[in-house]
Amino acid sequence: MTVLAAQGICKSFGRRRVLTGLDLDVAPGEMVAVVGENGTGKTTLLRILAGDLRPDAGTVTIGGRPGYCPQTVILDEALTVDQHVRYFQAAYGISSLARAGELIERLGFAASRGQRAGTLSGGTRQKLSLTLALMHDPPVLLLDEPYQGFDWQTYLAFWDLASELTAAGTATVVISHLVFEHKRFDRICQLADGRIQEVSSHAPAA
Amino acid sequence: MRQQLDTAIRLTLAAQVRNRLAWVLLVAFVPVWYLLIGSMIPHKGAGFRLRATGTTVIVDGHNLTLITAGLSAITLITGFVVFATVRRSLPFDRRLVLSGYRQSALIAAKTTAALAQALGIGAYAAAIMLIFWRPAGMWAIAAAFILGAATYAALGLLIGVLVRGDLEGFFLIIMISMLDTFLENPVDNPLANKHILEFFPSYAPTQFAAAGAFHHQVLASMAALSLAWTAAFALLGLAVLRLRLPRPARARPAAEPVPQPPATEPGTPLASPGSNRPARAKTV
Numbered sequence: 001m002t003v004l005a006a007q008g009i010c011k012s013f014g015r016r017r018v019l020t021g022l023d024l025d026v027a028p029g030e031m032v033a034v035v036g037e038n039g040t041g042k043t044t045l046l047r048i049l050a051g052d053l054r055p056d057a058g059t060v061t062i063g064g065r066p067g068y069c070p071q072t073v074i075l076d077e078a079l080t081v082d083q084h085v086r087y088f089q090a091a092y093g094i095s096s097l098a099r100a101g102e103l104i105e106r107l108g109f110a111a112s113r114g115q116r117a118g119t120l121s122g123g124t125r126q127k128l129s130l131t132l133a134l135m136h137d138p139p140v141l142l143l144d145e146p147y148q149g150f151d152w153q154t155y156l157a158f159w160d161l162a163s164e165l166t167a168a169g170t171a172t173v174v175i176s177h178l179v180f181e182h183k184r185f186d187r188i189c190q191l192a193d194g195r196i197q198e199v200s201s202h203a204p205a206a
Numbered sequence: 207m208r209q210q211l212d213t214a215i216r217l218t219l220a221a222q223v224r225n226r227l228a229w230v231l232l233v234a235f236v237p238v239w240y241l242l243i244g245s246m247i248p249h250k251g252a253g254f255r256l257r258a259t260g261t262t263v264i265v266d267g268h269n270l271t272l273i274t275a276g277l278s279a280i281t282l283i284t285g286f287v288v289f290a291t292v293r294r295s296l297p298f299d300r301r302l303v304l305s306g307y308r309q310s311a312l313i314a315a316k317t318t319a320a321l322a323q324a325l326g327i328g329a330y331a332a333a334i335m336l337i338f339w340r341p342a343g344m345w346a347i348a349a350a351f352i353l354g355a356a357t358y359a360a361l362g363l364l365i366g367v368l369v370r371g372d373l374e375g376f377f378l379i380i381m382i383s384m385l386d387t388f389l390e391n392p393v394d395n396p397l398a399n400k401h402i403l404e405f406f407p408s409y410a411p412t413q414f415a416a417a418g419a420f421h422h423q424v425l426a427s428m429a430a431l432s433l434a435w436t437a438a439f440a441l442l443g444l445a446v447l448r449l450r451l452p453r454p455a456r457a458r459p460a461a462e463p464v465p466q467p468p469a470t471e472p473g474t475p476l477a478s479p480g481s482n483r484p485a486r487a488k489t490v
Contacts, residue, residue, distance in 0.1 A: 051304055052452055065306055076298045078221035090213040091305040116224070132305075 003028045003171045004049065004066075004140050009058035010194075011044055018044050019055070020194030026171040028139070031162065031184065033174045036191035042175045043071050045191065046144045049173065065092065067138030071145050071175070073125045077118030081109070081128055084117065085135065092136035100135040106157055107131065123149040130158070134165075141165065141172040159184060210308055214315030221291060222319055228287040236279045236331050240338050243275040244268065252393050256417055256425075257404060265420045267393040269339050273347060273415045277408050278387035280331045280351055281358040285379040287327075288320045288359045292366030292443075293375060296450065303451045312451070313444050320359040320440075328352030346418020353432040354411035358383065360439035361407070367446040387412075407435045 004026040011019040018041040026032050036042050047053035049060055050068040075084060085100045104110050107127040112120060117128065126149045133141065147155050162184075166172060174185070182188060182200075190198040222228075252267035299312055332348035341347065362379060369375040389403055390412040403409050410432035417423040 052300065068301070068304055070301070072297075074297045074301045076217075076221055076295055078224040078294075079217060083217055083220065086213060087217055087302060087307075088305055090210045091302050091307040093209075093306060132301075 001028070002026060003063040004173070005059075005061045006045075006049060007059050009045070009048060009060070010056045011041070011048060011053070012056055017194055019048070021058070022191075022195050024049075024173075024189065024196060026140070026173060028169045028171050029166050030186045031166050031172045031174070033176060033185040033188045034191055034196075035176055035188060038177060040191045041194060042177070042191055043144055046070075046142050046173070046175050050142050062140050064139035065136065066140040066142050067133035067136065069130050069133040069141075069143045069146050071148075073122075073129045075117040075125060075128060078116060080116050081113045081120075084128060084132060088132045088135060094136050097135075099137060100131060103131040103134055103161075106161065107154060108157065121149075123151060123154065126150065127154065134161070137168075137170075139170060141170055143172065144175040145177075146174060207308060207311060210311035211314055214307070214311050215318050218291070218295075218315045218319040219322060221295065222287060222323060225287055225290060228283060228290075231283050231286070232327065232330060235283070236276075236334050237337065239275055239279045240272060240335060243271050244338050247271040247393060254392055254416055254420075256421060256423075257413060259417075259421075259423070263420060265416065269341065269419070270416060271391055271393050272335060272339050273350075273419065274387050274391040274408075274412060276331045276335055276347070276351055277354045277390075277411060277415075278383060280327050280355045281383040281387060281408065282380065284324055284327050284355040285358040285362040285365070285383060286376065287323055288362030289366045289375050289379055290372075291319070292316065292363050292447070293369070293372065296367065296447075300450075300452055309448060309451050313447060316363065316447070317440065317444065320363055321356060324355035324359040325352055328355035331355075341419040343418035343420070343422055346424070347415045349429070350411040350415035350418070350432075353414065353429060353436070354408055356436045357407050357411070357432060357439065360436045360443060364439050364443035364446070367443055367450055382407075407432075410435070 002025040004024070006022060006024040009019050009022040009024075010017075022045065024032075024034075024045075034042055034045060044053065046068075047070075048055050049062070050066060050070075051060075052068070052070070076087075079087070081104070085097060085104075089097055089100070104113065104127075107130065109120075109124045109127050112124055117125060120128065126146075130143075130146060133143070147158055150158060159181075162172060186201065188200045189196045190200075192198075247268045249266050249268045251264040252270060253262050254265045254270060255262045299307075302312065303309055328351035329348060332344065332351045335347065336344065358379075361382070365375050365378050369378065386406050386408045389406065390408055410428040414425050414428040414432065417425045417428070
């Protein structure tokens with residue numbers, strides 16, 4: 001059984017063919033990295049998986065509302081951290097903000113809850129973006145270069161969180177141009193010429 | 207839906223009131239503009255054609271210029287505030303829709319917030335005018351300012367969803383507002399009474415304000431014409447906004463597992479008791 005299935009995904013921008021019949025299946029609790037050189041279509045793929053971009057051909061099926069953390073941090077500069085959390089509470093239709101509060105504590109930016117996004121540091125903006133993607137306990141997590149700007153402690157906190165989510169059955173797709181810690185992933189998919197060219201499997205992270 | 211609408215209205219307004227430049231323009235620019243115009247234009251008679259009645263009335267040129275100056279200021283400020291808010295928040299709105307926010311709730315919230323801005327800015331500009339001139343038909347000027355502000359709020363929304371860059375948008379709003387309001391005043395422009403000006407957005411508010419202030423008349427047709435401009439700009443803007451937001455995914459019950467060949471070992475079940483996970487699935 002898979003919780004995310006992309007089949008025959010094609011996408012072109014003008015004459016430039018970026019994705020040419022890509023297939024990707026991810027099972028619950030699986031941690032998958034999609035790697036590739038700059039311009040190979042990694043971000044395009046993630047945007048299509050998240051529903052932010054329509055493929056020219058192919059289908060994407062996801063078992064639930066995914067948590068999506070785009071490469072460019074997308075926030076409303078005029079709103080505070082807490083106001084962002086309330087906006088996404090309404091978007092996800094969840095009654096409790098306990099999980100959001102827990103994530104804010106664990107990622108270490110509770111002191112910034114009243115601060116406007118426009119005044120946050122780059123790393124804190126990334127933490128907020130990640131919190132917004134995770135606060136509804138998504139069955140599928142789509143992360144594009146998620147740890148850009150994180151300090152070492154936050155980087156470790158991120159992987160602790162990711163391990164917990166994986167253990168709880170969350171399927172995670174991480175887009176990165178470089179993967180430093182291969183052993184953290186169940187599969188590493190190489191994206192080239194518009195398709196997944198090579199898949200290397202590893203034992204799941206402990 | 208109700209929770210989404212309430213939240214979106216509250217937070218859209220919260221974001222709008224944090225536009226510091228708009229506050230500076232409102233607090234400083236409006237009275238200074240009245241003061242400058244008022245000190246430069248003498249109290250001389252000017253022929254102003256009230257098109258709805260078909261008569262040309264002689265009005266105080268200084269006072270008429272205060273009306274067109276007020277319209278000029280509020281159209282600029284309202285257009286700018288709504289344009290800046292819509293343009294800045296568009297990527298964030300896309301993210302909200304991807305996360306489950308209803309397009310209709312966001313669109314309704316943007317409309318409500320834009321109209322609230324128009325009401326506040328129009329009423330404020332009318333109140334400040336009382337420092338310089340206290341006409342008997344002040345209510346008509348206030349209503350005309352609110353109507354003009356609403357039209358430019360809708361125009362700001364339209365430009366906000368159409369234009370790619372900030373500078374292009376600001377220039378468009380400034381040029382349209384300056385031309386539109388400047389041409390309506392016969393003191394500044396000898397061609398002000400030409401028929402062509404009937405096709406400009408600030409024609410109706412100018413006529414409504416002048417008729418109320420100088421002739422004690424209520425030109426309902428002008429109010430309707432102004433509202434028609436507002437509706438046209440708003441409908442166009444909201445239609446483009448709807449196109450620029452992602453289309454919501456079709457829902458399917460989560461109880462049905464996605465039929466796919468097994469890729470790896472099956473994981474744990476999708477949702478656990480007490481989790482925040484919504485029971486939904488999507489197919490793109």
